Amino acid sequence: MSTRPILSRLLRTFVLVGSISTALFAAPAKNPLLDRWALNLPNGAAGWLEIKQEKGWLDGSILWGGGSVLPLASVTLEGDTAVITRVREIERKDADGKVTRKQVLTETLTAKAEGDMLRLSRVAPRPDGSGFDRAEVTGKRIPPLPARPDLSKVKFGAPITLLQANALTGWRLIEPAAENGWSLANGVLSNRPIEAAPGQPKRRFGNLRTDQEFEDFSLALEVNVPKGSNSGVYLRGIYEVQVFDSAGKPLDPHNMGAVYSRITPTVSAEKPAGEWQSLLMTLVDRHVTVVLNGKTIIDNQPVDGCTGGALWSDQFRPGPIYLQGDHGPVSYRNMVLRPVVK
Numbered sequence: 001m002s003t004r005p006i007l008s009r010l011l012r013t014f015v016l017v018g019s020i021s022t023a024l025f026a027a028p029a030k031n032p033l034l035d036r037w038a039l040n041l042p043n044g045a046a047g048w049l050e051i052k053q054e055k056g057w058l059d060g061s062i063l064w065g066g067g068s069v070l071p072l073a074s075v076t077l078e079g080d081t082a083v084i085t086r087v088r089e090i091e092r093k094d095a096d097g098k099v100t101r102k103q104v105l106t107e108t109l110t111a112k113a114e115g116d117m118l119r120l121s122r123v124a125p126r127p128d129g130s131g132f133d134r135a136e137v138t139g140k141r142i143p144p145l146p147a148r149p150d151l152s153k154v155k156f157g158a159p160i161t162l163l164q165a166n167a168l169t170g171w172r173l174i175e176p177a178a179e180n181g182w183s184l185a186n187g188v189l190s191n192r193p194i195e196a197a198p199g200q201p202k203r204r205f206g207n208l209r210t211d212q213e214f215e216d217f218s219l220a221l222e223v224n225v226p227k228g229s230n231s232g233v234y235l236r237g238i239y240e241v242q243v244f245d246s247a248g249k250p251l252d253p254h255n256m257g258a259v260y261s262r263i264t265p266t267v268s269a270e271k272p273a274g275e276w277q278s279l280l281m282t283l284v285d286r287h288v289t290v291v292l293n294g295k296t297i298i299d300n301q302p303v304d305g306c307t308g309g310a311l312w313s314d315q316f317r318p319g320p321i322y323l324q325g326d327h328g329p330v331s332y333r334n335m336v337l338r339p340v341v342k
Contacts, residue, residue: 032113033082036304037139038313039120041065046238046313048305049111049118049139051075051082062086066308068254068261073106084109090127103127116141142315145302149285156218156338162210162321163189163335170211174311174322178206181325189332191231191325209237209311209322216340218282219321222333225256227273229328232260235283237311237319239303241290243330245273257292260307265290265297276333284340286315 031053039047045065052059060072064086073085085106092101107124118139123132162170168184181193193205214236223243225231231243239259246255247270253261256270257279269292271277280291282300290298306313311322323332 031077032080033077033111036142037118038142038305038315039137039139040313041137042135046306046310048313050304060084063305063308068308080112082111084111142305146285148300149287151282151284151300154284155341157341160337162337163187163333171208172211173206174209175206178204181205182208187333191330193325193329205326207322207325209320213318213320214337214339215318216284218280218338220280221335222276222278224276224331225273226329229330231327231330232324233281234322235281237322238306238315239288240307240309241281246270247272257290257297259288259298259303262303262307263288263298263301267295267297269293269295269297
């Protein structure tokens with residue numbers, strides 16, 4: 001009797017068993033919600049969401065318009081839906097502005113992925129207890145970060161001088177209705193917001209942006225920030241490099257030269273308030289390098305998403321240089337940009 005039929009049947013059995021074993025022990029597919037998402041908030045502000053799984057735990061972070069990127073209170077996944085809670089603390093104040101109580105509010109966000117799009121429903125309690133605010137938000141999956149670029153091979157084009165001698169040519173307020181505290185004289189761009197009189201509403205001063213928009217580039221400037229003051233330089237209108245009187249403070253992602261709330265400087269290089277300081281900022285392939293007063297404090301680090309106050313959440317859209325003017329007085333000079341050339 002020939003052994004070929006027996007061997008053939010055995011071979012088919014081994015293949016079948018191997019296929020079943022592979023199917024049984026293959027790694028489970030990644031949940032499509034476990035990713036980074038660029039959010040378009042209802043008021044036109046930019047947002048960002050990350051849902052991740054590490055060491056068996058679900059976790060995440062969120063940016064909702066302004067402020068910092070903050071950790072989520074909880075994340076629960078069920079199929080193609082995520083239920084997220086975010087906790088906020090608000091202050092109750094009396095007529096004199098004195099804080100009388102701190103109140104904690106918990107809002108719920110329900111997210112569902114549809115391919116590379118995200119649909120998110122937000123339910124947030126009103127601080128006065130009169131009910132809930134509801135909003136529908138859309139988001140888009142952010143493509144994975146590219147490899148760290150080799151900056152020695154990047155080519156930069158001819159320098160573009162962004163500040164004229166005595167005129168704000170090429171600049172405009174982002175919020176046309178805001179008060180303008182900006183002026184330019186002898187090549188120095190200054191912002192001088194005015195405090196509201198006692199008992200009067202806070203005066204809202206505007207942020208300033210270039211008319212021109214850019215992709216990747218290197219930007220050099222000098223800045224003078226008074227004691228206790230605060231400003232910021234937004235690269236492409238979405239990544240804020242912090243300008244702050246932080247001399248002598250411990251390292252923090254909100255200090256001078258940090259990518260606000262995202263990347264902490266590796267070393268403190270600030271000068272005391274009131275002195276001119278140099279900043280050299282390079283943005284290439286969603287990686288940022290910051291040199292403050294001749295010291296590299298952020299070395300070609302990836303940026304996961306936009307920062308608070310961004311003009312939009314799209315990290316691939318060309319954008320302006322935008323200067324924060326609604327926080328405090330600041331001065332800039334010798335602002336020169338060199339675009340990356342392909």
